[in-house]
Amino acid sequence: MIEKTATEEKVNSKCFEFVQEAGLSRRAFVQLLGTGLLITVTEGISIGQRSRGGGRSIAVAARVHLNRDGTINVMTGKVEEGQGPRAQLSQAAAEELRVPVDRIHLIMSDTGLVPDDGITAGSRTTPSTVPAVRQGAATARELLVRLAADRWKVDAANLNVQDGVITNKKTRQTISYADLAGSSDVAEAFKQSVSSDVALKPVSEWKVLGESVARPNSRDILTGAHHYPSDVVRPNMLYGKILRPPSYGATLQSIDLSKARAMKDVFVFRDDQFVGCAAPSSFLASQALEAVAQTASWRITPQPSGKELFSHLKEHARTGGRSSPRTRGSIDSALASASKVLSETYTLAYVQHTPMEPRAAIAEWNDGKLTVWSGVDGPQRVQGDLARAFDVPSDRVRVIVPDMGGGFGGKHTGEAAEDAARLARAAGRPVAVHWTRAEEFTWAYFRPAAVIECKGGLEANGSLIAWDFTNINAGGSAIDTPYNIANTRILSAGSDSPLRQGSYRCLAATGNNFARESFMDELAAAAGADPLAFRLAHLENSRIRTVLETVAKHFNWAARKKKVTAEIGVGLACGTEKNSVVAACVEVHVDRKRGQIKVNEVCEAFECGPVQNPANLTSQVQGCIMMGLGPALREEMQFEDGKILNASFARYLVPRFEDVPKIDVHLVKKTDIPSAGGGETPIIAIAPAIGNAVFAATGIRLRAMPMQNALRRQLA
Amino acid sequence: MDARITLTVNGDKRTVVTDPQRPLLDVLREQLHVTGPKYGCGEGRCGACTVLMDGRRTLACVVPVGSADKKTITTIEGLADGDRLHPVQQAFLDEGAIQCGYCTSGMILSAVALLNENPRPTDEQIIEGMNGNLCRCNGYTKIMNAVRRAAANIAEVKKP
Incomplete structure (x- = not known):
């Protein structure tokens, strides 16, 4: 027996009602989407993390629709793939419509029904789509209040909205959203564009945003009713x-x-x-x-193999033309005058996302x-x-x-x-x-491999005066140093990638932060300074300072650094990307005989402005820490003559339960800036913190991800 | 050669005529439309396809359907008692131990099998029992908490 899936029936019945109530046939509605009144096609965005995130003006009707049962359809082009937009965008709409969150029915990612909010990527849902949905919902609320005021022939300032009910504060007369659903004056009013300057609820008055709302369809997932x-x-x-x-x-x-x-x-x-x-x-x-x-x-046709990957990337590096370096001060004279100069090369293997669903x-x-x-x-x-x-x-x-x-x-x-x-x-x-898992491993794309060349110059007093940093192939995200250095030269150079490459959680920021934060540790050691003190001495960014100091305090950095042995090391790292900041302290156990690195403990502090859903953000931070462990320690695509050699979970080792360290997450409170996304940046501190901890224990500097493989090569 | 195979799936007796070498997972998903068990790797390395066969944890992607003849299969669809979630499902809900949720069905069935055999597992025993199940959202911390909570709740219920 073949039948329509339950999910589709459920979504379609709501959508059907919605299309009917809007006075449109399905065909007319989809055509309406094509007329430009609503939004149509995204064109010309290449693989990467760019997105428009819902910035364009759309009609209120494209975002919000009232149902007669008091629920409200809210439409978004964003995709739920586990990072929580279904809850978060429902909260955003509920907050501005002044209804409980379970009143919101979020219709996501159906080009026949929803506006284009841009691709779900780059941590853009929080900074772009949440505001777009809030503006849509707030505009809808204002229009509904005005309608009620017109019907009652009173000033809209006399009305307030609570729990989906508009009340005349003087007469106590009421009308609910459900009462207004389907009326022609609402349909007419919702043709207006979403206002970009409508007042949104300030953080201090949030009732729904800021709460740990569970994923609205959790129960369907737990019972197998959801259809992927x-x-x-x-x-x-x-x-x-x-x-x-x-x-x-x-x-x-x-x-x-x-x-x-x-x-x-x-x-x-x-x-x-x-x-x-x-x-x-x-x-x-x-x-x-x-x-x-x-x-x-x-x-x-002949293809480059993994063993020549890094020489291939270097040979084909495009250092001229569009890839010109960003410079500050005079890097050459600063390096010439420095009392100590360090020069090292870091590398990063190709890795894959391997989502559970191919x-x-x-x-x-x-x-x-x-x-x-x-x-x-x-x-x-x-x-x-x-x-x-x-x-x-x-x-x-x-x-x-x-x-x-x-x-x-x-x-x-x-x-x-x-x-x-x-x-x-x-x-x-x-x-x-x-697709089978082997197809996914072979014919999807990979996080770019990289060669990262670093040069740093120290003055006799231990201050860092020169910083020269070139990333070949992986890209420019988080490539700028957050440290205060007078003379810098920073370059992201393209190359010829032997494998098909594309986006990944935080993309190049992980590699750039791995090289930068490892090299900062090397410079601290060369300067004879404590890694924390060395960073703070060169760091003006108060948000990074705060997470770094927070994590050092909770981890008890100073005391634990004194207890380092040849087997147990501690390390730290910090960084910033996508307008959020992170710092981590880790403890590792190094087994030299087996060439194994076991991460015992990770303490991480993260700050991304006002937190919209603390439980979900905690899941994202925990998930980033664990996901980051894989490419930090073991994950590496092996390839030869155009074939992937480890296209299986048997040979490509992602983190499992046995790899889970003690994880201690601190979400740092900050409410005076807009919220930033939190599903990516928490991944960037983990690899360098591990490498720095291995160095603290063994004196061995690991300059290649995955580091466990690098350790084995060094011990061999 | 096709064979006639009879399975009891979530309490319903089902008969299929198919190649006995076909994976149990394919038969459940494509023929019986029981889609709770998921394909993740096809070689028993990720646990997304986990079901209970005669109460024992089984990786449906590597079990030929022929060897499931006359067996009783429980999938995620068969765990709840009407509207009442199984204690393990409830614990996952209470802990918010879901991100994309694609691994969740296999995680829950592995946890049910573990707790059936060992109602009071230590953390080491939970790790051992769950280690065959991958979560690529890497929500292991909350899943561990959910299994601990489920064990505690089941123990509570069983107290005289």
């Missing part, structure tokens, strides 16, 4: 498998499809390099694909219109990509992203959606394509 992208089933659907080249750059010369074509119930399709099999079960589709794969002949998509064509359910970070971006790939207008493509199983910057692209759409169009039936 890979759980969606459509009537008459087939499961598809796609032929992959044996190595990167290989091209298909010939293939014999007859064996698979002879299999019962199997559909086989080739279009030049694209070969796919579809069948009523993925087991049968895999068998069919194996049968044809055996007959394929490939032209192989790429998955279901595609369905009807009358030349394409609907795709897929786990992607940017539904509007993928809508545009699909429109271009299949040469159809973008208003004939609808992308729906059910809350999905993780991303971490790894799902900016819609490969599975395109696979599924191609097969579905050829088969004339809906097709689901679920």
Whole structure:
């Protein structure tokens, strides 16, 4: 039996009511989205972390819709992939509409129904989409109050709103949002644009924001009722498998499809390099694909291998042209006059996000219109990509992203959606394509590898006067030093990446902070200074100073530094990115015989302005710490001749329960600045703090991530 | 050659005619539309596909459906008693031990199996029992707390 998924029915019934009440047929509504009254396609954003985050002006109706039962639909293009926007954006809307949070029904990431809030990336939901949703909700509230005032022929200043009820303070006359739902004057009023200067509730008066609201669909997840992208089933659907080249750059010369074509119930399709099999079960589709794969002949092109990765990146570094360094003072004369100069090179391996749910998509064509359910970070971006790939207008493509199983910057692209759409169009039936873990490891993209060259100059009194820092290949996020140094030269240089690379949680900031904070430790040692004192002596940024001092106090840095042994070390690191600040202290145990580094304890302080959901932020910080442990210690893509050698959880070792240290998180309170996102920056302090702790115990400086592999090479 | 295989899934007797080598996970998800157990790796390394087979923790992605014939399978869909969540589900809810939630079904079933065998596990025993389950949101700290809380709640219920 094949039936519509429960999730879809639930969302659609709400949406149906919403479309009906707006006086529109579904078709008209989707067309309305295409007219420019609401928002349509995101174009031309390359892989990365840029997003517009909801900055454009949209009609109130595109953001807020009142239901007759007193609930309120709120629409957003953001995607829930585990980092908490479903709760947070519901809180944002509830706060400004003056209703309890459970009154909000958040419709997310369906290009047929929601405005474009930009791709879910770059920690932009908090600084951009939360304000956009709050403005939409606050504008709606003001319009509703004005409507009530008009109906009652009183001054709007005499009315207040509480719990979704507008009350005339003098007469005690009331009208609720539910009463107003569906009325024509509301529909007319909500055609107005969201006001960008509407007053928002100040932090001191927050009632819903700032609370630890649980993810609204937690119960569906706990009971298995939620349907992830890979759980969606459509009537008459087939499961598809796609032929992959044996190595990167290989091209298909010939293939014999007859064996698979002879299999019962199997559909086989080739279009030049694209070969796919579809069948009523993925087991049968895999068998069919194996049968044809055996007959394929490939032209192989030479590819760089992992053992020459760093020399390859250096040779191809683009240091001229657009990649010109940012300079301050005179780096050359400062290095020449310094009493001590250190020069070291750090490296960073390719790593992968490996979200628990690999790429998955279901595609369905009807009358030349394409609907795709897929786990992607940017539904509007993928809508545009699909429109271009299949040469159809973008208003004939609808992308729906059910809350999905993780991303971490790894799902900016819609490969599975395109696979599924191609097969579905050829088969004339809906097709689901679920990537295997090996496909995800091989054909998704990676966090960039890097070579980072650092030079530093110290004066005789131990002050740092020269800083020369070049990142080859990984990118420029958090590349500027937060330390106060008179002479600096900082460069992010592109290169030729042997592997396909793209975004990742905090992207280049992790590598840049690893090199910077490790090198700061080296300079502190060269200056004969305590690592904490050395940093504070060069640090004016009061927010970083605060988290650093907070974490040092809670970890008891001064006392524990004195207790360091040849096996137990402590280290610290700090940093800033995306308008938030972080500092960490760690304790490690180093087993020289086995070449093992065990992280015993992590104490981390984090500050990102006013905290909107403390429980969720704590989860993000804990998650970043643990996720950061993987590439810090063990994670590394191994590749040779265009093949990934460790495309499996058996050989690519991500953190497990046994790796969990004692974790102590301190969220530092700061309410006089706007809130920043918190799902990324807490990852950047962990690797350098570990490296610095290993140095404290052993005197061995690890200048390569993953560090456990680096330690083994040094001990060998 | 297809075989006739009979399973009791969450209390319902189900019969399928299929290749006995097909993974149990595929049959549950694609044929019986029981999608709580998830695909994460296909080789028993991540625990996302965890179900209980005759009460024992089983990785459905590496078990051929033929070896599940006449067995009783419990998935996440079969744990709650009507609207009342199983104590382990309740503990995950109370601890907020969910991020993307894709690993949650496997985590909860591993925890149920662990607590069935050992109702008062030490932290070391929880780590050992749960170590086969990956969470890439890396929410291990809150999941540990949820398993501890579930153990405490179950012990509380069982007190005379």
